[in-house]
Amino acid sequence: MSVDGTWELTLDTPMGAQKATLTLTSDGDSLSGKLTGGPGGELEIEDGKVDGNDISYKFKITSPMAIEVEVTATVDGDSISGSAKLGAFGNAKITGNRA
Numbered sequence: 585m586s587v588d589g590t591w592e593l594t595l596d597t598p599m600g601a602q603k604a605t606l607t608l609t610s611d612g613d614s615l616s617g618k619l620t621g622g623p624g625g626e627l628e629i630e631d632g633k634v635d636g637n638d639i640s641y642k643f644k645i646t647s648p649m650a651i652e653v654e655v656t657a658t659v660d661g662d663s664i665s666g667s668a669k670l671g672a673f674g675n676a677k678i679t680g681n682r683a
Contacts, residue, residue: 586610587639587659593680598673605683610634619643639666 615632624645632641657666662682
């Protein structure tokens with residue numbers, strides 16, 4: 585099953601649940617896309633990688649404070665789950681479904 589497509593995500597952060605839409609496109613083991621609807625507005629993902637059903641990428645938030653978020657997740661059919669490292673703020677669980 586391809587990781588490509590649009591995903592409706594929930595991030596369980598210290599500031600409460602944050603909803604976002606993630607759009608992914610893979611090309612071999614490279615991954616690109618954007619995250620919209622979260623606290624950072626529209627963000628391009630960086631350093632995206634695909635390994636089978638496992639993905640990883642980063643994005644940078646500048647508001648309410650600057651932070652680099654590192655995501656690792658696994659796609660299982662039409663579901664996605666994983667975690668996001670929120671810099672000094674610990675980790676957030678990520679869950680979602682294909683839109």
